[in-house]
Amino acid sequence: MFSKPIAKLRSSPIQLMAERTRVALREGRSVVDMTLGEPDFPTPQHVGEAAIRAIVTGETRYTPVNGSVRLREAIARKFQRDNAIPCTPADITVGCGGKQVIYQAFLATLEPGDEVLIPAPYWASYADIASMHGGVLKSLATSPDAGYALQPQTLETAITARTKWLVLNSPSNPSGTAYTAAQLSAFAEVIRASRHQNFLVLVDDIYEHIVFDGAPFATLAEVAPDLRQRILTVNGVSKAYSMTGWRVGYGCGPRALIDAMTKIQMQINSHTSSVSQAAAAAALEGPQDEVRNRCQVFQHRRDLLLRRFDAIPQLHTPRPGGAFYLFPDVRAFLGRTSPNGRVIGDDMALASYLLDEGVAVVPGSGFGMPGFIRLSYATSDDRLHLAADRLATALQRLS
Numbered sequence: 001m002f003s004k005p006i007a008k009l010r011s012s013p014i015q016l017m018a019e020r021t022r023v024a025l026r027e028g029r030s031v032v033d034m035t036l037g038e039p040d041f042p043t044p045q046h047v048g049e050a051a052i053r054a055i056v057t058g059e060t061r062y063t064p065v066n067g068s069v070r071l072r073e074a075i076a077r078k079f080q081r082d083n084a085i086p087c088t089p090a091d092i093t094v095g096c097g098g099k100q101v102i103y104q105a106f107l108a109t110l111e112p113g114d115e116v117l118i119p120a121p122y123w124a125s126y127a128d129i130a131s132m133h134g135g136v137l138k139s140l141a142t143s144p145d146a147g148y149a150l151q152p153q154t155l156e157t158a159i160t161a162r163t164k165w166l167v168l169n170s171p172s173n174p175s176g177t178a179y180t181a182a183q184l185s186a187f188a189e190v191i192r193a194s195r196h197q198n199f200l201v202l203v204d205d206i207y208e209h210i211v212f213d214g215a216p217f218a219t220l221a222e223v224a225p226d227l228r229q230r231i232l233t234v235n236g237v238s239k240a241y242s243m244t245g246w247r248v249g250y251g252c253g254p255r256a257l258i259d260a261m262t263k264i265q266m267q268i269n270s271h272t273s274s275v276s277q278a279a280a281a282a283a284l285e286g287p288q289d290e291v292r293n294r295c296q297v298f299q300h301r302r303d304l305l306l307r308r309f310d311a312i313p314q315l316h317t318p319r320p321g322g323a324f325y326l327f328p329d330v331r332a333f334l335g336r337t338s339p340n341g342r343v344i345g346d347d348m349a350l351a352s353y354l355l356d357e358g359v360a361v362v363p364g365s366g367f368g369m370p371g372f373i374r375l376s377y378a379t380s381d382d383r384l385h386l387a388a389d390r391l392a393t394a395l396q397r398l399s
């Protein structure tokens with residue numbers, strides 16, 4: 001009944017673990033849920049008020065498919081202000097979340113067998129969306145010792161005549177790896193020098209505003225303006241403004257690509273809600289101090305959790321530069337046995353065991369990196385301490 005690409009589509013391991021966690025919580029078990037990639041803060045008040053105003057004043061009709069002019073103007077100003085990327089509303093398309101923008105970019109360009117290069121660990125949706133459209137995932141290895149940063153030589157050797165896309169996501173979900181301008185320049189150098197010049201670069205900046213230790217955020221289209229005609233920069237309001245449910249994401253890139261993506265969107269959902277678009281414009285144009293304060297809170301939580309994790313023997317946790325995830329190396333614990341005699345053979349078994357012990361995490365294999373786990377620290381200090389207590393006890397009890 002199903003087409004080949006759809007038949008092999010997996011359920012997202014994040015959603016599977018989140019669902020198992022919901023079931024456990026419904027059963028009344030005490031679980032610290034660290035599975036979801038969603039800030040725990042409310043949407044800023046002025047954003048909600050802008051949405052209410054949009055409803056009351058009748059901004060409730062169809063907008064242009066690529067997004068309202070007001071929102072695209074706000075996005076163009078944002079790219080100029082934050083990223084020094086000059087663009088006009090015509091270079092931008094707005095989708096129902098960054099996810100839809102990525103979906104349309106791949107649908108617009110991928111032919112069966114085209115390679116999509118993605119540094120691992122990666123957000124699983126890149127691989128799944130690419131494979132839905134016939135793309136072939138080429139996972140680029142990184143190491144925890146290098147903070148999961150892609151090395152230019154790895155990129156260089158991975159590019160072939162079949163390469164259609166390179167995906168760069170910084171700060172990264174799930175590792176939190178944040179590239180500096182110098183690291184991005186090194187990638188740009190590899191791209192320029194490659195024998196193969198027919199591929200595009202998807203730059204996913206959705207965690208742009210969650211960068212720690214005062215490090216400046218950098219993006220490829222800023223450090224390599226000569227490559228702009230090959231770069232699709234994707235961003236959105238979900239993570240920066242705690243607006244995951246509003247479903248607004250956007251992309252800025254070469255006009256022909258943006259137009260093709262918009263044509264596709266016209267036949268899917270036309271556009272995201274007009275009210276959400278008004279809210280997103282208010283978020284981008286309004287005061288940004290709450291965004292900075294929330295970044296400080298995330299940094300504090302990262303430090304808290306890292307201190308606790310570093311005290312757990314044999315748990316190796318690279319220090320992330322941004323986002324709100326830790327991605328510890330748990331390979332030292334695999335092959336051990338739980339107190340009830342279950343062998344913890346892989347990261348999936350470990351995630352199941354940890355859920356039973358009251359901490360819900362996502363196995364790294366869901367991000368193309370078995371032997372690791374991802375924990376989202378978008379929760380309160382008390383919950384983080386509880387999670388660290390439970391994790392330490394659970395790992396200690398493995399023999």
Ligand SMILES: Cc1ncc(COP(=O)(O)O)c(C=O)c1O
Nearest residue numbers: 037097098099123173236238249
């Ligand atoms: C790396 C990355 N990119 C894009 C998205 C998509 O976010 P949204 O569709 O809410 O804009 C997510 C959401 O988890 C993400 O982690």
